Amino acid sequence: SQTIHQWPATLVQPVGSPLSLECTVEGTSNPNLYWYRQAAGRGLQLLFYSVGIGQISSEVPQNLSASRPQDRQFILSSKKLLLSDSGFYLCAWRPRNRLDTEAFFGQGTRLTVV
């Protein structure tokens, strides 16, 4: 069966510090991978998605970047965090070329920038 791992679960970082959140998927190959950010009680904002190694599409220009160094690994980064980067970050995957299928989510990372 397929699983998705996301870590860390919680993170408190000072303004101006770097960020690295990691997401890995097991049990599938060539997935589409997604990073979302969610404000408290609101919908998910799509940040980045990837259809393959090294292929990153950015939906929202901002202080963040994403990379996909391996087929089942997706990393969200920042060089210098801002207060506005606080939020709940979710990684998700979907089977490639099956665009009507369910998105499967990790458990999320609660990031607080202080």
Added chain:
Amino acid sequence: TQLLEQSPQFLSIQEGENLTVYCNSSSVFSSLQWYRQEPGEGPVLLVTVVTGGEVKKLKRLTFQFGDARKDSSLHITAAQPGDTGLYLCAGGPTGANNLFFGTGTRLTVIP
């Protein structure tokens, strides 16, 4: 870019009441999905609607996809406290790999 607008944003009702949540867009989607999310967790799929005008029922939940495939609704009959949660619609433009989520509806069912 927020392509999917949900209404209402918040909904608080008594147990046993009926409710409808709406998901609207100016874009056409190949399909729309509805998810439910618990605090501190990722969303979990409830249903996918694919055909314009399609209606799907899951026990007390009825989902409808608009004829023009730009909107959808979720109707809950005889709401129960266990229905409490954040309901999200989601869809991707036809042929695209991105998946956008709606603005969310937070439902509270009071016993």
